[in-house]
Amino acid sequence: MHRVELDVNGRILSLETGLVARQASGGVMVRYGDTVVLASAVCSKQVNQWQDFLPLIVDYRELAYAAGKIPGGFFKREGKPRDKEILTSRLIDRPIRPFFPKNFRNDTQITSFLLSADLENESDILGIIGASAALTISEIPFFGPIGAVRVGKIDGSLVVNPLLADLERASLNLVICGTKDAIVMLEGSASEASVEEIEKALKLAQPEIVRIIEMQEELQRYTSKPKLEVPEEIVPKELEAEVRDKVTAAIISANNITDKEERQDTLMDIVEKTVAELSEKYPNGRGPILEVIDTIIREDTRRRIIEEKKRLDGRAIDEIRPISCAIGVLPRTHGSALFTRGQTQCLAVTTLGTKSDEQIIDDVEIEKSKSFMLHYNFPPFATGEVKPLRGPSRREIGHGALAERSLEPLLPKEDSFPYTIRVVSDILESNGSSSMATVCGASLSLMDAGVPIKAPAAGIAMGLVKENEKYTILTDIIGAEDHYGDMDFKIAGTKQGITGIQLDLKIPGLPLPILTEALTRGFTAYQQILGIMAKTIDKPRQSISQYAPRIVVFKIPVDKIGDVIGPGGKVIRKIIEETGVEIDIEDDGSVTIAAPSTEALEAGKTKVLSIVQEVEVGKIYKGVVKRITKFGAFVEVLPGKEGLVHISRLAPFRIRRVEDAVRVGEEIEVKCIGIDELGRVNLSRVIDEKVKKYR
Incomplete structure (x- = not known):
């Protein structure tokens, strides 16, 4: 057994290997305080040669016993992953994915289990560190290690890895992953933070990331295994040369087509024609032919952007696609908006509910109710595809969570607007940046519903193409620029500052100056979008929809709660039956009454108040x-x-x-x-x- 440890913000972070998970390619126990995560990495010995992506699976699970709990439900055991587990799985996946060799196609799985939760230290950071450490000491080819920390702004001060209790009042909550000299991944939310604030958080995180990487390197010296060999070339040179001769000119010509569908159809015709012409000479050549053609498309797309500053759809590098906005597009909903940016379109619908509509969150670490939900749906017709409709995918859950985080700091306090709010974003058409279209559409929809948000919000996705020292930052990327580019940097916020941020890279890290430049350009770009949105609606409606429930909140003396409820709930049930209202009473005497009409609301309120009122002399x-x-x-x-x-x-x-x-x-x-x-x-x-x- 080997163990290394490090002091991070007054608590010991330790990595331990050799005691458990010994048949995995790499297994590491990560401990911070009394929170413990077991991370393992395994890869298959077979190569999926013509698979055009890294077959990487990342699973994070929270075991109920970690917090001394027994799972609920009939079976009393862990079931399908909860949203938090899915989001943490994605959080672990995104920073490690760029660090695998290009031609590594073996099935690879990272599994992280939360074994102990002290309810003070968040486990997601440990999952990232554990995955990096497990890959580093394994035989799996990996260009790491990487480090990860969380930076929070607590009471005006930036803190590395703040306690869970302190995060509740944080005005900035940012997960930062990186190498010794570059940033790899960002994810977080803020209460309208400036670019300078985020830059300060990144600078604070970098030294801690370096120390965490050095700790993994120390562990690697004790336990490292020889790395698997990765083939330098998968496609035979003869086939590659022949395909390049046949299709390069045609692909360059096809890339001049600015319409997405026409360009894709032309490229597909090139593929089918080439496969047919070479089928006799290369009977099993479809896979390698597709790989070569995709490489040529990638090379030409990147060359245009880097050398000619030309984009596939004809825009300038800092140009935003045409935008149109409409509100009140659905007659009986509480609030609705249609936001269209180029070939990406979002229908956002807001529904106002009562306290009984709140989502109950029963995670290992917390038990609470949630009064704001944003759900993102991406049906297959949005990209002209045929697929069965199932439950929400990991991607849909992740995109919804990003938009939700970006809007949550702008919502009114519950005591001034006591509604449960659900926003649904249905992507009706997509050519990139649908999650940021969701932020824009949801903001419009909330204002149409009369939700008194602090300020309108918008979002933008920034891209990057980098070749050695040359680079070009792209504003408002389309799908192909995301696919063939090196960065997808989503930035959302208001005129005052940034509320949501997510950075994903396909290259192993980005220097801080380039990242700051992209962040600054993104901030400027979404300000333009806010100006366009303001022409449709620039502030919330003065009143909520006539179809939304009416809600009133007031207090009664605590010693009168029993009188309102009555023996066995007799009194409160009678009020509900007679008036048609919903009544919720908290232990502190707060009474929430919801009704379908103002008349029913007043009737219910009058009946409750009449029970708790005392007779007054002279009245x-x-x-x-x-x-x-x-x-x-x-x-x-x-x-x-x-x-x-x-x-x-x-x-x-x-x-x-x-x-x-x-x-x-x-x-x-x-x-x-x-x-x-x-x-x-x-x-x-x-x-x-x-x-x-x-x-």
Whole structure:
């Protein structure tokens, strides 16, 4: 067994190998505080030769026992991955993917288990470090290691790896992965942070990342295995030369076509024609032919951008595609918007719900409810494909989470807008940057729904093509630029600052100056988009949709909660049945009432308040005569609260019997004239309606 450790922000980060997971290619136990993650890396011995991508699988799972819990549900065991596990799996995957050799095509799997959770230290950072360490000490070819930290801005100060409790009030929450001299991946959210703030966070993280990398290198010296050999060339040289001679000129010509569909159709015709012409000489040549053609397309696309500053769709490198916006596009929804940017189109719909619609989050580390949800859907017709519709993919969950993080800092506080908010983004057409179109569409939809967001938000995806020391930064990338380029840098925010950020690279790292330049250009670009959106709507509507529920929140005395609920819930159920409202009562006396109409809302509120109200001296009430005695009538002025009208105060003249003035069940107007030391209420009947004279 070998162990290395390091102090990071006053807590010990340790890596240990050789004790567990010994049949994996690499297995590392990562511990930070009392949070422990086991990371393993395994690759198959067979090569998927003509697969055009790295067959890498990353799975992160949180085991309930890590926090001393037993899973819920009928089977009492872990089931399918929860959203947090999926998002953490993606977080681990993205920074390590660029560090595998180009021709490495072996099936590879990274598995990370949360074994112990101290509820103070977040486990996702440990998952990234563990995956890098497991790959580093294994026989799997890997150009790492990499390091990862989280930087939070707590009470105005930047902190490396802040505690979970401190993150709740962080104005910046940024996961940063990198090498010793470059940034590899970013992901986070902020309360309208400036470019300078993010740059400071990156500079703070870099030395800690270097120390974490050096710790992995120390572990590698103890336990390193010989790396697998990776073939330098997969495609036979003769075939490659023949394909290049046949298709290079045609591909360059096809790349001059600015329309996506026409260009793709032309390129596909080139592929099919080439495969047919060479099928006799190379009967199994479709795979290598496709690989060569894709390489030529990539080379020409990148050459145009680097040397000629030309893009496939004809735009300048800093030009945004044409944008159109529309709101209120669906008649019965609470808020809707259609945002179109070039060939990417998002239909965003906002629905307002009640507290009972909140999502219950039962993760290993936290149990809470969530009142804002953004769900992203990418149907196959958006790219003209035929695929079965299943549940949301990892990509859909990830894109939805990015847009949700970007908008969450702008939402009103629950006490001023007590609605559960769900935004659904349906991508109806896509040619790149659909997640940032979601931010734009969702912002428009929220304003159309009357949600008082702090400010409108927009998003942009920045790209990069880098060849040695030459590089070109692209604004608002399309799908092909994402595919053949080196960077997908998503930036979202308001006029004041950045609220969401996500950086993915296909190259092993980006120097900080280039990253800062891209961030600055992205900030400027999405400001232009905000200006276009403002022509459609620049602030939330003054009122919510007539089809949205009406909600009111108020407080009652804690000692009156039982009165409102009643024995076995009898009282509250009666109010709900009579008025058609939903009622939720918190332990602190906060009452939330939701209703389909203003009238029902007022009726429900009145009934609740009448239960908790106390009779006040001098106040006039409409009451019902409940019973009659020889000396007067008992009148119910508030639910369950009666007072006595003495026979002498029932009429302006002398009466012999109470029955001569009132009957049981009759509604009369009375005034409270006193409450004695025993709490008994004395009433007097209103005699003259016009001048309000009382006996």
